[in-house]
Amino acid sequence: MHELSIANSVVEICAEQANGARVRRVTLEIGRLSAVMPDAIRFCFDVCAKDTAVEGATLEIIEIPGQARCLACGETLDIDVPFGQCECGSENLELISGQQLKIRQMEVV
Template sequence: MHEMSLCEGIIEIAEEQASIQNYNKVKSIRLEIGRLSCVEPEAMRFAFDAASKGTIADGARLEIDHIPGSGWCVACQKEVEIGQRYDACPLCEHYPLEIRAGDAMRIKDMEVE
């Protein structure tokens, strides 16, 4: 489950920023998780609860914003929403699409004290 290592990285970032920005506690972390990112949001919630125990983020809320996937179709010259990598264009059935959004995960913001 790579979500555990992702959560460990998120907590490491929070701890590094705590020393730079001088805060003691993370109350919430908001992530943007793209539909095409191969990151399972429910697995992230489970892993975050486990990985945050005894850290600066212990007890913090994990909020997840879901970002839809989109791709550019070279054939019909349109940006289209897609549900999975390697989907055909829903307008013209052309392959492949150039992924434009929804393939990443990032920390959007943190609430700290």
């Protein structure tokens, strides 16, 4: 489960950036094509945050849908997997969103 190491990294980054302040809320963006399970991140986040400045913080996760651009016709399409076929028949797609995992925002008190 790589979500444990991801959650641990998020907690470490937030605790470091808080400079001793208490972290109240963390907002993550997780792309649906990132192979990261939001429910597993939620569980691991609380475990990793124990005894840190992030303990007790609310974790908000925004799931970003997958999108690709067809390199043949330029059409943008929604995708659930990192491959697919455009309505024009081309399978030559460029992923443009849905793979990201980033800390979007952190609230401290």
